[in-house]
Amino acid sequence: MTINHHPPEDLLADFATGSLDEADHLVVAVHAAQCPRCSRFIQAMEHLAGAALEEARPIALSGTFKAIMARIDEGPAEPSAAAPVPAGLPDEDLPDILRRCHFGKRRRVAPGVKLQPIILPGAGQSRAFLLWSAPGTKMLQHSHTGTELTCVLKGSFAHEGGHYGPGDFDFGDGEVDHQPLVGGGEPCLALVAMSGDLKLHGWLGRLITPFVRL
Amino acid sequence: MNAGLRAVSRPDWSGRSSRALRRSRPQRLGERPKTTVDWADLIGRVAAHGDRDAFKFLFEHFAPRVKGFLVKTGMQPDAAEEIAQSTLVAVWRKAGQFDPSSAGAAAWIFTIARNLRIDAARRAARQSRADQPTEPDDGLDAVESPETTMARRDDVTRVTAALSRLSEEQSTVIRLSFIEERPHAEIASALGIPLGTVKSRIRLAMSKLRDLLDEPR
Numbered sequence: 001m002t003i004n005h006h007p008p009e010d011l012l013a014d015f016a017t018g019s020l021d022e023a024d025h026l027v028v029a030v031h032a033a034q035c036p037r038c039s040r041f042i043q044a045m046e047h048l049a050g051a052a053l054e055e056a057r058p059i060a061l062s063g064t065f066k067a068i069m070a071r072i073d074e075g076p077a078e079p080s081a082a083a084p085v086p087a088g089l090p091d092e093d094l095p096d097i098l099r100r101c102h103f104g105k106r107r108r109v110a111p112g113v114k115l116q117p118i119i120l121p122g123a124g125q126s127r128a129f130l131l132w133s134a135p136g137t138k139m140l141q142h143s144h145t146g147t148e149l150t151c152v153l154k155g156s157f158a159h160e161g162g163h164y165g166p167g168d169f170d171f172g173d174g175e176v177d178h179q180p181l182v183g184g185g186e187p188c189l190a191l192v193a194m195s196g197d198l199k200l201h202g203w204l205g206r207l208i209t210p211f212v213r214l
Numbered sequence: 215m216n217a218g219l220r221a222v223s224r225p226d227w228s229g230r231s232s233r234a235l236r237r238s239r240p241q242r243l244g245e246r247p248k249t250t251v252d253w254a255d256l257i258g259r260v261a262a263h264g265d266r267d268a269f270k271f272l273f274e275h276f277a278p279r280v281k282g283f284l285v286k287t288g289m290q291p292d293a294a295e296e297i298a299q300s301t302l303v304a305v306w307r308k309a310g311q312f313d314p315s316s317a318g319a320a321a322w323i324f325t326i327a328r329n330l331r332i333d334a335a336r337r338a339a340r341q342s343r344a345d346q347p348t349e350p351d352d353g354l355d356a357v358e359s360p361e362t363t364m365a366r367r368d369d370v371t372r373v374t375a376a377l378s379r380l381s382e383e384q385s386t387v388i389r390l391s392f393i394e395e396r397p398h399a400e401i402a403s404a405l406g407i408p409l410g411t412v413k414s415r416i417r418l419a420m421s422k423l424r425d426l427l428d429e430p431r
């Protein structure tokens with residue numbers, strides 16, 4: 001797999017420091033898990049963060065070493081027993097990170113387009129979902145004030161920014177007004193995180209808006 | 215206590231003997247490190263046989279730094295205290311997952327604290343929405359395949375090489391902006407540059423880092 005499109009550096013940096021919204025974090029994680037180039041960048045940021053931690057001005061803890069050892073000897077507080085079984089997993093060959101997610105109901109939102117929300121209860125203002133689009137579909141043409149993060153999982157699409165295949169990451173912000181076209185002979189499956197006010201143009205956008213609810 | 219530590223020698227950790235402990239004494243709060251302590255060695259001892267003395271060194275050095283670091287990035291002291299404690303508990307529990315050939319103990323401990331901070335933020339966001347399923351973790355604890363581990367070790371070399379070629383000024387601006395999350399106005403006064411150039415300085419440093427990481431060895 002050749003990945004040609006990567007997240008911008010500041011997004012990777014915010015990912016590395018844990019400052020991204022949960023939905024955005026998920027899309028960057030899915031890209032980085034299959035992109036050695038970006039995972040190196042994230043490691044570099046973690047390295048710099050480690051150096052900053054090492055040099056941070058220490059603040060004495062109120063908890064003593066003895067108290068910490070007592071906590072350790074108690075064993076894990078929360079019975080980290082069976083992790084909750086992911087619900088609603090679509091029948092797709094998904095990356096491991098997504099296989100541990102909870103999914104909402106998959107719905108057909110337009111001819112050739114299906115959407116399945118990912119349930120992220122800790123998420124702030126962005127929403128994540130899987131989007132299936134049939135070959136030849138013109139996806140939402142839109143512009144918005146927030147951001148839109150996409151990682152292609154299967155198939156491909158193209159817009160003015162280039163051709164996006166599996167693993168490729170597309171970052172859209174307020175300056176972008178794209179109308180992606182799904183290419184090739186196979187459906188495109190993409191993971192998308194969206195935030196902000198979305199202004200949709202065209203028939204598909206109007207159909208999808210109530211489902212994306214942004 | 216040092217004598218007790220020195221006596222312990224693990225064959226499977228033999229490449230990293232107790233040199234570190236002979237080289238240095240435990241640091242007191244607020245003291246600048248005088249010598250380099252081999253933290254990886256201490257984590258190895260905790261992993262190998264639950265060495266409490268080794269863990270005490272780690273606790274005394276890192277717990278106050280994690281707290282200080284979190285407070286510096288804007289966290290309330292109470293919350294920072296809780297995460298600093300939980301971070302060290304996790305250091306004890308996950309010591310076996312630490313790879314001594316990785317980016318280093320401080321970076322590893324940072325990622326633990328970061329993940330705990332993410333969890334805490336999500337838990338807080340969830341509290342108003344009861345009965346929701348818990349979120350998945352981000353896979354950082356997942357067991358790696360040997361190929362992945364090899365690739366990561368290879369990465370460590372590249373990452374270290376790239377960072378060593380980043381200028382002091384550039385790593386500082388990245389640190390201030392992304393790691394310490396300081397506002398641009400503060401960065402401007404810290405570096406003595408006009409506010410208007412902070413943004414371009416950050417962007418330049420980030421693309422420089424990307425370029426250095428992309429260079430073939």
Ligand SMILES: [Zn+2]
Pocket residue numbers: 003005006007031032035037038039
């Ligand atoms: Zn990438």
